[in-house]
Amino acid sequence: MNLILIFFLISMLITFIIMIMINLVSIKSISDKEKLSPFECGFNPMSNKRMPxxxxxxxxxxxxxxxxxxxxxxxxMIMTMKTSITLWWMMxxxxxxxxxxxxxxxxxxxxxxxWTN
Known part of the structure; x- marks a missing residue:
């Protein structure tokens, strides 16, 4: 029983450490905001370019x-018609x-x- 508890605690600890490492690595910087914004010849776009x-x-x-x-x-269903009981197949x-x-x-x-709308 103690071995199962130790295994469970170690697996939870490893999971927690991995979650913390993922959060530390995935922190977005200010430069990401500029990379994700649309580019229109150096100017900010005048309108939303996404089509509805x-x-x-x-x-x-x-x-x-x-x-x-x-x-x-x-x-x-069609292929099993010959090998099935006809009444059950029909129902x-x-x-x-x-x-x-x-x-x-x-x-x-x-x-x-x-289709016309």
């Missing part, structure tokens, strides 16, 4: 990613497709599939 990100584009990309994963899940496949259709209907009613 369209949240609608992000939603479409997330929906596309979700449907890609769903297709990857459906491929093994599993039908429930999966029903969940997909309900999700698509929910996205449609919330206007997430409008």
């Amino acid at each position: 990100f369209s949240i609608h584009f992000f939603l479409i990309a997330a929906i596309f990613l979700i449907f890609d994963v769903e297709i990857i899940i459906m491929i093994p 599993t496949s039908l429930s999966f497709v029903v969940v997909l259709i309900l999700g698509l209907f929910h996205e449609w009613t919330n206007g997430m599939l409008n």
Whole structure:
């Protein structure tokens, strides 16, 4: 029991020392602020140069990613059709497709599939 306690204390001490060393090494200096500021021919920029990100584009990309994963899940279902019990395979496949259709209907009613905005 004492050996486990000693091992735990030594590991905690090593972790604490590593955390202190990381904090000492990672202290930012004033010159980092100048390095990170945008450079425009020696002048300060007149406006914000970052383009605003369209949240609608992000939603479409997330929906596309979700449907890609769903297709990857459906491929093994098709391949195991011959080796599975037909009733269980049909119930599993039908429930999966029903969940997909309900999700698509929910996205449609919330206007997430409008590509024109």
